[in-house]
Each structure stands twice: as structure tokens, then as C-alpha cells.
Amino acid sequence: MKKKGLKIGTQITLGFWIFLILIVALLWLMQTVFLRPFYRGVKTAQVRAIAESVQRELETEELDERVKNLANDTGMAILVTDEFGTRYSGYKASQRESLIELMDRTTLRTFFDEVNQDGGSRLAVYASPYTYLNGERSEVLLYAKICRSQSGNPRMILIESEITPVSAVVDTLRIQLIAVTVIMAVLGSFLAFFIARRISKPVTDINEAAKGLAQGYTQIHFPAGGTREVNELGETLNYAASEIGKAENLRRELLANVSHDLRTPLTMIEGYAEVMRDIPGENTPENVQIIIDEAGRLTALVNDLLDLSKFEAGEVSLKRERFNLTAEVRDILTRFDKMADFTFPFDAGEEVWVYADRLMISQVVYNLVNNAVSYSGEDKTVYLRQEIRGSAVRISVEDHGEGIPPDKLKDIWERYYKVDREHRRSRAGTGLGLSIVRNILTLHGGTYGVESVLGQGSTFWFELPLAPSENSDYNREQNDSLQN
Ligand code: ADP
Numbered sequence: 001m002k003k004k005g006l007k008i009g010t011q012i013t014l015g016f017w018i019f020l021i022l023i024v025a026l027l028w029l030m031q032t033v034f035l036r037p038f039y040r041g042v043k044t045a046q047v048r049a050i051a052e053s054v055q056r057e058l059e060t061e062e063l064d065e066r067v068k069n070l071a072n073d074t075g076m077a078i079l080v081t082d083e084f085g086t087r088y089s090g091y092k093a094s095q096r097e098s099l100i101e102l103m104d105r106t107t108l109r110t111f112f113d114e115v116n117q118d119g120g121s122r123l124a125v126y127a128s129p130y131t132y133l134n135g136e137r138s139e140v141l142l143y144a145k146i147c148r149s150q151s152g153n154p155r156m157i158l159i160e161s162e163i164t165p166v167s168a169v170v171d172t173l174r175i176q177l178i179a180v181t182v183i184m185a186v187l188g189s190f191l192a193f194f195i196a197r198r199i200s201k202p203v204t205d206i207n208e209a210a211k212g213l214a215q216g217y218t219q220i221h222f223p224a225g226g227t228r229e230v231n232e233l234g235e236t237l238n239y240a241a242s243e244i245g246k247a248e249n250l251r252r253e254l255l256a257n258v259s260h261d262l263r264t265p266l267t268m269i270e271g272y273a274e275v276m277r278d279i280p281g282e283n284t285p286e287n288v289q290i291i292i293d294e295a296g297r298l299t300a301l302v303n304d305l306l307d308l309s310k311f312e313a314g315e316v317s318l319k320r321e322r323f324n325l326t327a328e329v330r331d332i333l334t335r336f337d338k339m340a341d342f343t344f345p346f347d348a349g350e351e352v353w354v355y356a357d358r359l360m361i362s363q364v365v366y367n368l369v370n371n372a373v374s375y376s377g378e379d380k381t382v383y384l385r386q387e388i389r390g391s392a393v394r395i396s397v398e399d400h401g402e403g404i405p406p407d408k409l410k411d412i413w414e415r416y417y418k419v420d421r422e423h424r425r426s427r428a429g430t431g432l433g434l435s436i437v438r439n440i441l442t443l444h445g446g447t448y449g450v451e452s453v454l455g456q457g458s459t460f461w462f463e464l465p466l467a468p469s470e471n472s473d474y475n476r477e478q479n480d481s482l483q484n
Helices: 008-033 035-056 063-074 105-118 166-214 228-278 285-313 325-336 358-375 433-444 473-483
Strands: 077-081 087-092 121-132 136-148 154-163 320-324 353-357 382-389 392-399 447-453 457-465
Touching (some): 008 035, 035 077, 035 136, 035 154, 035 166, 063 077, 063 087, 105 121, 285 433, 320 325, 325 382, 353 358, 353 457, 358 392, 358 433, 358 457, 433 457
Antiparallel strands (some): 077 087, 121 136, 136 154, 320 353, 392 457
């Protein structure tokens, strides 16, 4: 089989490398291409701001102090002149000579005029007259601004800032960047490898285990490991495996039970028939009755199995009609009347009509009463009650028998499920009765349930919606259309 898709490990490593390439590319761009303009931009903003703050102090006593502080703080040279080149205040931070310092009165005056013509301010980069790092010429940024003092005299503010040669920095950064790139690539590859292993290993393990499931081993335990998703997957598969295991066990049990249930009556029928054929005088009505009873057992079992397989195949359709449920229950109870030692008190109240499949609902009642009889023990009384609850009617069947353990209450509705695992013939149940009840009520959209106390008895109940009153044709049509 051709394997589709990339391995988790490959995907993670690939993703990591794409990420790394993007990051490194971005860093290179930022640090080499854009560093110079970025640096200039910052410097320009700085000199402008200094010019502003000098301008505010132009005619105050603090001008000198202010200029000195600013120059010291920023490492720049600052000069304030008038239109004739007279120096009013000036200061430079470093020991190095500055371009401004070299300008004499005449140069300053000419410069003033030039700046004035430029529109009152000029920003320019000049080659510094001094050498700097590695013999490379350093550059200076010169900013000039002409403004008027409070008393209206023209002033020129000159700010000079050295621009550290960026290429030297760029070289350093480049080396650093190469180092970072190499370290990141090595470290990242290791990391990607280990992460990928951590994630893919448990998935591979689970995959191996799941292959066993497909071959019918349901006792598999799916390993947990690594990430939460994988753990959850493991849990889900464990759950699935245990459910499949349960279903498989039930299937096996059913096969065993059904074969047993079929064989026992058949053996009886065969045995009695042979006795009646071979031994004169054994052809008695009692023996014939035994054969008939056993044949009845067989029929009931086969019918249950057929019903259930039809339900499960979804082949059952409801034949709804309006009928008197109360009368129907009474009718079913008469079928049990031949059990001379049992009594079936029915607390009914008014007659109640429902719109449902009559045959199926009677099967529900029959199965519940039949179970109550089978499990009622010494009491030999099965109590039936009919109650109206809002727009529904509830039928309950109560026995004072052995009850059902609380942890089994959910399972009894499952097909083939029996609380009593031993196959006692006196209780010729197949474990199908309640499953049929559940199927029928679900098809009707009804509700059902059971309350049971171990050793005290059980109450099984179901609820169906009441039928609309007889003369309401509209409601009947509604129900018909709902059914379709
Ligand atoms: P069965 O044919 O075995 O009665 P059912 O599906 O009708 O199968 O019932 C499933 C199981 O539920 C029974 O085997 C029995 O253990 C339990 N059960 C059903 N009804 C009662 C009841 N009234 N009292 C106690 N246990 C019951």
C-alpha cells in the first residue's frame, strides 16, 4: 500500500526550517539593509528635538546652562549665533574638535544666509574633518534652524551630531548573526527531532496496537504518552476496544444461550415423541401438552430473535391507531390469569386512549408483566398502575421480587443481557425482552425506566402521549402526518 502524506517528524522539521529561514531573513534585512536609514532617522529626530528645547530658552539666563547640559547629555555640539555670526552660546561634549568649532564668523554669516534662503532650516550630512575607527572617515549630521528670539532678534541654532559609521556596526552584527543562525539551526534541528519523536512515537505505538484491534484482539491496551491529544486518542481507542470486547462477548454468549435454548426444547420434544411412539400407553394428553409447551417456547424464542433483528435492521414501521390502552392492559392480564397462584391488581382510574401501534404496545406490557412474574419470587403479586402525567400516560409494573443491583440497571436494556448469568431453565429468558421493549418505545418517541431496590423489588414504567380526543379530526391528521 502506498503511504500517503508526510511523516509527523518530517512535517515538524520542515515547519521549523521554514520558520528559521523567515526569522533569519527578517533579521538580516533589519540589521543590514535598514540599519542605516533607521539610525539616521533616530538621530534626525533627536537633533530636531534639541533645537526645539534650545529655542525655548533663547533669551533666558539659563541658556548657557541649558546648552551645556544638553550637549553633555547627548554628546553633541550646540551653537547659537545671530545673523552676523556672533556666537551667543556654544558647547560641545567631547574633547574632539567639531565642525561647528572650525567655522569662523564669516563662514557662520554666510551659512546663516544660506539657511535663510533654504527656508529657515537645513539638515545635511558632512564628511567629518577627522578620522575615525579603522581609518574610515566619520560623518557628521548638521542641523541648522533660524528662529526669532522673544524680543524679535534672528538667531541660528546649530546642532552637530557625529554619526558613528554604521558599516562597522553592520560588520559586527553580521558576525553575530551568522553565529546566531548556526546555533539556531543546530539547536533547532535537535529540538525538532526530539519533539517530532515525542509526538510521533506514541502515535506509531497506538497505530501498531490498533492493527491488532482490526484482527479481533479486543484485550488490547492502547498506550498513553506524550501529548494530550494522543492521550485522548489512546483513551478513546481503549474505550472502543472495551466496547467492542463487550459486544463480542455478548455475541458469543448469545450464540451459546440461543443454541442451548433451542436445543433443550428440541431434546424434550424429540424425547417425548419417541417415548410416545415406542412405549404403549405413553401417548397421554399430558405428554402431548409437554411437546406443545416446548414447541411454544421455541416459537417465542425465534420470534424474539426475529423481532430484534428487524428492529436493528431498521425494518420496522409503526401501524399507529387510536386504541384504549386501559382495556388493552386488562386484556393482556387475562392472558396471565391461567397462572392460578399469581394475582395482578391493576390500579387504573379512567379509561385512557393512546395513538400507537397496538400490537407493539401490548408486547411491551406483556414483556414487563412476564418479567415481573419471572422475578417476583415469593410475593406472587404483580402491581400495575396507570397514571396521567400532564399530556402523557404512565403505566408501571411493580413486583416485590429480588430487585436488580444498581450497577446493572443500565445494562438490562441491552440485548442479550441477563443479570443472572447462570442459565437457569426455570427462567427461560433470552435477555431479549427488555431490549425489544426499549426498541418499541424509542420508535414511539415514548419514555421508559426502572426503579429497583435489591431484595425489595422493581418498578418498570413507560410513558406514551395521550391520544387527542375522539372527535378531533384535525389532531388525528396531525398525528398521521407526523407519522409519515
Ligand atoms: P430475560 O428474557 O432474561 O428476562 P430481559 O431483557 O427481559 O431478558 O431482562 C434482562 C434482565 O433484566 C433479566 O435477565 C433480569 O436479570 C433483569 N430483569 C428484568 N426484569 C426484572 C424484574 N422485574 N426483576 C428483576 N430483574 C429483572
